[in-house]
């Protein structure tokens with residue numbers, strides 16, 4: 340279980356994350372939403388060690404993550420996927436995922452390739468193993484990003500706006516893959532997404548931030564009908 344207590348992160352005078360406490364249980368898939376500038380990315384950065392909190396604590400299965408370096412946090416099994424897939428375009432799909440297993444999980448090359456093939460199969464990209472990454476469409480790049488994360492053998496996955504730019508069918512495939520990641524592989528998923536229908540349909544619980552503060556935390560249908568959440572989005576304007 341990931342547990343955050345009273346996490347605060349300021350940039351100069353701006354309090355981007357303000358006294359936020361929450362938990363993500365084992366094998367739980369939790370959405371993180373909120374208007375632009377609410378503090379979602381900053382909260383992710385406090386977990387991964389990119390921007391350590393000024394106050395508060397973050398633990399994973401009782402191990403203190405607060406104040407540790409990003410690579411140490413990654414070694415604890417916390418992996419993050421990015422909005423824009425950070426892949427090596429000149430290499431093949433299989434090589435990209437193998438790198439995840441070698442550097443993320445310390446596997447030797449043969450074991451890493453076997454892990455990579457299994458992860459590609461899990462996300463449905465096994466037929467593309469030998470394709471160059473530069474030839475993949477956007478949806479497949481996002482699945483590749485997930486496979487790379489899975490190859491590091493994580494127990495906690497942070498997913499950052501992976502749904503943008505996809506067709507409804509592609510989004511459904513991605514959402515199903517995230518749900519299977521959580522429920523079949525036992526990996527907790529903490530997922531920032533702006534596409535409401537996707538996140539409402541796929542998550543066990545949703546946490547809502549507004550202006551750095553947590554304003555709701557509950558099942559999707561409860562959050563959808565929460566007055567504070569509606570107000571935050573109306574006030575936020577463009578979402």
Ligand SMILES: Nc1ncnc2c1ncn2[C@@H]1O[C@H](COP(=O)(O)OP(=O)(O)OP(=O)(O)O)[C@@H](O)[C@H]1O
Nearest residue numbers: 350353354355373374375376377378379380381382
């Ligand atoms: N490195 C930084 N230096 C200064 N201010 C920052 C930094 N990172 C974020 N902020 C500020 O912190 C606030 C929260 O930003 P953050 O990116 O976490 O919001 P968000 O909810 O992820 O927004 P979006 O949905 O637009 O990505 C914003 O006011 C932003 O300008």
